Amino acid sequence: MSSLAQTQPALAAASLPKATAEPAWVKWTLVTVALTFLTLFLVLPLSVVLYGAFELGVKVWWDAITEPDALAAIRLTLFVLVIVVPLNAIFGIAIAWAIAKFEFKGKTLLISIIDMPFAISPVVVGLIFVILFGSQGWLGPWLSAHDIKIVFAVPGIIIVILFGTLPFVARELIPLMQQQGKEEEEASLTLGASGWKTFWYVTLPNIKWGLIYGVVLCNARAMGEFGAVAIVSGRIRGETNTMPLHIEVLYNEYMFTAAFAVSSLLTGLALVTIVIKSWVEYKDERRHKTA
Amino acid sequence: MSISIEQVNKRFGNFVALDNVNLAIKTGELTALLGPSGSGKTTLLRIIAGLEQADSGIIRFNNEDITGQHVSERGVGFVFQHYALFKHMTVSENVAYGLTVKPKKFRPSKAEIAKKVNNLLELVQLGWTADRYPSQLSGGQRQRIALARALAVEPKMLLLDEPFGALDAKVRAELRRWLRRLHDEIHVTSVFVTHDQEEALEVADRIVVMNKGRIEQDGTPEQVYDNPANPFVYEFLGNVNLFHARVKQGQSSIGDLQVPSPEYTNSEEQDGLAYVRPHEIDVFNLPQPDAIKVKLDLVTIVGPAVRLEVLAESDQQLIHIEQPKEQFKQLNLKQGDTAWILPRYTKVFLGEGI
Numbered sequence A: 001m002s003s004l005a006q007t008q009p010a011l012a013a014a015s016l017p018k019a020t021a022e023p024a025w026v027k028w029t030l031v032t033v034a035l036t037f038l039t040l041f042l043v044l045p046l047s048v049v050l051y052g053a054f055e056l057g058v059k060v061w062w063d064a065i066t067e068p069d070a071l072a073a074i075r076l077t078l079f080v081l082v083i084v085v086p087l088n089a090i091f092g093i094a095i096a097w098a099i100a101k102f103e104f105k106g107k108t109l110l111i112s113i114i115d116m117p118f119a120i121s122p123v124v125v126g127l128i129f130v131i132l133f134g135s136q137g138w139l140g141p142w143l144s145a146h147d148i149k150i151v152f153a154v155p156g157i158i159i160v161i162l163f164g165t166l167p168f169v170a171r172e173l174i175p176l177m178q179q180q181g182k183e184e185e186e187a188s189l190t191l192g193a194s195g196w197k198t199f200w201y202v203t204l205p206n207i208k209w210g211l212i213y214g215v216v217l218c219n220a221r222a223m224g225e226f227g228a229v230a231i232v233s234g235r236i237r238g239e240t241n242t243m244p245l246h247i248e249v250l251y252n253e254y255m256f257t258a259a260f261a262v263s264s265l266l267t268g269l270a271l272v273t274i275v276i277k278s279w280v281e282y283k284d285e286r287r288h289k290t291a
Numbered sequence B: 001m002s003i004s005i006e007q008v009n010k011r012f013g014n015f016v017a018l019d020n021v022n023l024a025i026k027t028g029e030l031t032a033l034l035g036p037s038g039s040g041k042t043t044l045l046r047i048i049a050g051l052e053q054a055d056s057g058i059i060r061f062n063n064e065d066i067t068g069q070h071v072s073e074r075g076v077g078f079v080f081q082h083y084a085l086f087k088h089m090t091v092s093e094n095v096a097y098g099l100t101v102k103p104k105k106f107r108p109s110k111a112e113i114a115k116k117v118n119n120l121l122e123l124v125q126l127g128w129t130a131d132r133y134p135s136q137l138s139g140g141q142r143q144r145i146a147l148a149r150a151l152a153v154e155p156k157m158l159l160l161d162e163p164f165g166a167l168d169a170k171v172r173a174e175l176r177r178w179l180r181r182l183h184d185e186i187h188v189t190s191v192f193v194t195h196d197q198e199e200a201l202e203v204a205d206r207i208v209v210m211n212k213g214r215i216e217q218d219g220t221p222e223q224v225y226d227n228p229a230n231p232f233v234y235e236f237l238g239n240v241n242l243f244h245a246r247v248k249q250g251q252s253s254i255g256d257l258q259v260p261s262p263e264y265t266n267s268e269e270q271d272g273l274a275y276v277r278p279h280e281i282d283v284f285n286l287p288q289p290d291a292i293k294v295k296l297d298l299v300t301i302v303g304p305a306v307r308l309e310v311l312a313e314s315d316q317q318l319i320h321i322e323q324p325k326e327q328f329k330q331l332n333l334k335q336g337d338t339a340w341i342l343p344r345y346t347k348v349f350l351g352e353g354i
């Protein structure tokens, strides 16, 4: 009798987890499927890129990425990033602020419109801007009269990439700022802080991780943007080719090793992005744990 | 600092949140804005602070028109219901905030700020939390820190929006007594919002009762409780029994009971409503002249008090009564017995009810 009473709790404890857990085979099947999928579609291609890039040795790789056209593409891509990412960060903060902290008509419409760049095919985006700014386009005559070149030039590239990566920061910040409300800002104002100081000391620290996350995503997408850029850039070698376009040119000319070499750079940047992103997520999670 | 609110109106869309509000608050007073949910208390408080702009009307501090002045220049301390502490700053950084954001030429030195923060944390009895983050404190502690933060800039007035609303009953009661003592110590003009009449009665020097965007009554706790200006205030400040009454020439009759109503000496005979608070009714175990005969329907003992629900024999009206337990014991009555009741104090308002 007494031994039964003693064993029963142990039995109950052992059988408890089973009530909510799936059988082991389900777990292992799911894990296997997920891992196979990842290997096939992520790890394998990445390895191929790296293998292709270094197949003929580091020297060949180095020559491929220091060749003038490649350097021009790298420079152009970085230049575009330096302009696009800060602009979209500022825009993202501004629009998230407006949506989260003010009441106005057409707010829901605005929120949906922000997502448009994700919904429209990049090729169509490219075409839109060609139609707007091209020499045959609506603003074409005016632009050429003032000697401003947008399409088939760097400004065009910047504009389409700006457009394509517009939502990243805003989408990250809108829910965050909505959830935080405006009480902390109001507290800061009543304590005598100006609007600017309130933004700097209260708003920004509160959205810091979301902002970094959005910027990282925006950055990744801006580097890799292809379709829209392909259309507005005119693909002038050494002038309006960004890295993805340059890779395509090399590929079309059967210069596979060079194509892989430049690809390996983009891939490397992507990996750095992912590392930063994971770090941000990790930091953010820790912050939530202490909060 | 005195506050004067003159003909303030505020709408949200078509909804009238404040309807021509006039109010004067004297220097050093602790005033409670009391009213049901949605009556415009928060809106009024936020307009005083400058967090909200009135559609029309004037706000004066010490007779100076500050209606157009920015929040950050009004020098008010505001305490929010949900604390609104800066999550990413420690407690001492939170308290120091108002001083550290001052323009350079007005900013005290680091040492002075540190000293002041320490003093304030002592004042709210939370010195040991200086290096913690708000998330590591209890609700009551957070609210005291929020108060210390508001006091750091030496505000000309303190505005508190349901400061204890998010806390449990016991902590609430403790904190409001503590707030009262604190106010007696520092004497800063304070306005606090509450929808808890007990809190207002206990803490405030003065109570402003609001309803539907209007001020119903404004006076000391005694005035408001003992002489409610209208049925709304009467009902809002505690439980009440309602009886139909006929009012005629300074006399009201409630059934067979006659009570004097000197305020209606000159009136024609008309309908009225008589208000009687549950603790202002005497209970007898023997017939009394004029007394209403009732049956004890339910007897509940709540700590030191007894709550009775009785049914009038004549019309089966339900009447609530509250008595000290000792007093009720001496009557030797129990549930189901017959008893006689007499209101000790009755307030009659004219008109067919509310």
Ligand SMILES: Nc1ncnc2c1ncn2[C@@H]1O[C@H](COP(=O)(O)OP(=O)(O)OP(=O)(O)O)[C@@H](O)[C@H]1O
Binding pocket: B012, B015, B017, B035, B036, B037, B038, B039, B040, B041, B042, B043, B044, B195
């Ligand atoms: N920003 C706003 N937009 C629209 N309506 C509002 C806004 N702020 C307040 N209101 C409305 O104004 C009315 C008064 O609100 P207020 O917050 O002043 O009430 P309150 O007396 O503080 O109530 P509670 O006790 O629930 O806090 C409410 O009906 C509310 O819905």
Ligand SMILES: [Mg+2]
Binding pocket: B041, B042, B043, B161, B193
């Ligand atoms: Mg309120």
